[in-house]
Amino acid sequence: MKPRVATVWLGGCSGCHMSFLDMDERLIELADKIELVYSPIADVKQFPMNVDVALVEGAVSNNENEELAHLIRRNAKFVLSFGDCATTGNVTAMRNQFSPDEIIHRAYVELAEADPTIPSEFMTIAKLLPQAKPLHEVIPVDGFLHGCPPTPDQIWFAVSELLAGRTPVLPNAYLRYG
Amino acid sequence: MAILTLTINGEHVSGKDDESLLDIARQHDVHIPTLCHLDGLSDVGACRLCLVEVEGQSKLFPACTTKPQEGMVIRTDTERLKKYRRTIIELLASEGNHQCAVCVVNNHCELQNLAYDVDLQYVRFPYLYPKKELDATHEDFVIDRNRCVLCTRCVRVCHEVEGAHTWDIAGRGIDCTIIADMNQPWGTSASCTSCGKCVRVCPTGALFEKGQTVAEMEKQRDFLKYIVHARQKREWVAEQIEEE
Ligand code: SF4
Ligand code: SF4
Ligand code: SF4
Ligand code: FES
Numbered sequence: 332m333k334p335r336v337a338t339v340w341l342g343g344c345s346g347c348h349m350s351f352l353d354m355d356e357r358l359i360e361l362a363d364k365i366e367l368v369y370s371p372i373a374d375v376k377q378f379p380m381n382v383d384v385a386l387v388e389g390a391v392s393n394n395e396n397e398e399l400a401h402l403i404r405r406n407a408k409f410v411l412s413f414g415d416c417a418t419t420g421n422v423t424a425m426r427n428q429f430s431p432d433e434i435i436h437r438a439y440v441e442l443a444e445a446d447p448t449i450p451s452e453f454m455t456i457a458k459l460l461p462q463a464k465p466l467h468e469v470i471p472v473d474g475f476l477h478g479c480p481p482t483p484d485q486i487w488f489a490v491s492e493l494l495a496g497r498t499p500v501l502p503n504a505y506l507r508y509g
Numbered sequence: 510m511a512i513l514t515l516t517i518n519g520e521h522v523s524g525k526d527d528e529s530l531l532d533i534a535r536q537h538d539v540h541i542p543t544l545c546h547l548d549g550l551s552d553v554g555a556c557r558l559c560l561v562e563v564e565g566q567s568k569l570f571p572a573c574t575t576k577p578q579e580g581m582v583i584r585t586d587t588e589r590l591k592k593y594r595r596t597i598i599e600l601l602a603s604e605g606n607h608q609c610a611v612c613v614v615n616n617h618c619e620l621q622n623l624a625y626d627v628d629l630q631y632v633r634f635p636y637l638y639p640k641k642e643l644d645a646t647h648e649d650f651v652i653d654r655n656r657c658v659l660c661t662r663c664v665r666v667c668h669e670v671e672g673a674h675t676w677d678i679a680g681r682g683i684d685c686t687i688i689a690d691m692n693q694p695w696g697t698s699a700s701c702t703s704c705g706k707c708v709r710v711c712p713t714g715a716l717f718e719k720g721q722t723v724a725e726m727e728k729q730r731d732f733l734k735y736i737v738h739a740r741q742k743r744e745w746v747a748e749q750i751e752e753e
Contacts, residue, residue, distance in 0.1 A: 422611060427606075465636070
């Protein structure tokens with residue numbers, strides 16, 4: 332059976348996923364080797380059971396991210412913090428010097444051009460956590476892929492190692508913040 | 510001045526009694542990580558990255574402020590020291606607000622290089638996200654305290670080399686901060702001559718020139734050698750100045 336791989340988009344800009352797509356023709360090789368069971372680029376609503384590898388982009392920024400993070404930990408064997416926002420909080424955590432109320436007010440009232448309304452009545456909208464956190468502060472993580480975003484080569488290396496059944500020990504040359 | 514013999518990581522070496530352990534280690538190609546130290550400035554032992562073990566002593570010594578003694582036996586690379594160095598870098602990261610991706614010195618930063626040196630995969634301590642002030646009131650420069658690692662290089666270069674003494678440290682612990690003059694906006698400082706020395710010696714993106722964007726700023730620190738050389742030896746070394 333092919334390894335079941337998931338990629339997840341938490342509080343990030345999707346840049347790490349763009350870099351994943353930048354693996355170009357290597358994606359074709361990858362498509363033969365894995366089963367992509369969950370991803371922002373696949374139409375799957377529910378994070379599935381028995382995932383072998385999960386690449387998680389972004390910081391844990393709202394209650395939905397937090398729930399999903401715990402679900403990923405329960406259902407996936409290997410969880411990889413994918414990029415700087417997942418690893419350090421990075422740009423997503425720049426809001427942490429302000430309270431969620433200050434941020435929501437800034438976004439929906441101060442910067443609104445028309446109809447300054449705070450969408451608090453909508454129960455379907457996720458609630459900001461007091462602070463955005465790196466993934467490993469919320470769940471145990473098995474590995475880290477650095478960079479904002481990680482380069483396609485870094486991603487290819489990590490994924491190839493995982494598919495070969497090895498824990499990716501990323502060479503120091505790939506250690507790169509920013 | 511006397512010549513002493515000591516042992517660094519099992520090798521016999523010699524050094525002068527008025528040099529620091531760091532100087533002697535470097536002369537013998539022994540790499541000790543440093544952050545607050547900068548050639549040309551006085552040493553204050555602020556960052557503790559250069560700590561070394563001295564045989565027969567239970568406490569650790571900062572190599573930059575410790576003078577050699579005859580027969581000293583020193584270790585610079587034990588597992589204990591590596592662990593402490595990693596911990597220091599993690600504490601620096603968690604006590605500031607570092608977003609390398611949007612920082613002016615991204616890829617030219619001494620803190621980043623130190624993190625790579627200790628193979629920092631992630632920070633084990635919770636990030637504190639302290640509220641820090643950015644001051645852009647100076648005509649040419651900005652101080653962004655979010656990126657400051659309190660190495661005090663700026664304080665020392667301004668006092669010791671420029672002679673202006675604009676910068677100082679205020680507060681304690683997590684509230685410790687670099688201030689201009691009487692804790693006022695930098696742009697209103699009467700002592701600052703706008704020489705830019707502090708900006709050049711700053712190891713991080715805490716001090717930068719206006720108009721610089723992400724990853725654009727590369728600090729030129731060599732100038733300090735020439736100024737200090739000129740002061741001490743009373744001569745300007747022409748070709749080096751041209752290089753500058
Ligand atoms: S000062 Fe260095 S470590 Fe801090 S954000 Fe800038 S590049 Fe990153
Ligand atoms: S610009 Fe020069 S005078 Fe002004 S604070 Fe910096 S070092 Fe001191
Ligand atoms: S502003 Fe820069 S040079 Fe000054 S203490 Fe902070 S990090 Fe060091
Ligand atoms: S370099 Fe010696 S304590 Fe900072």
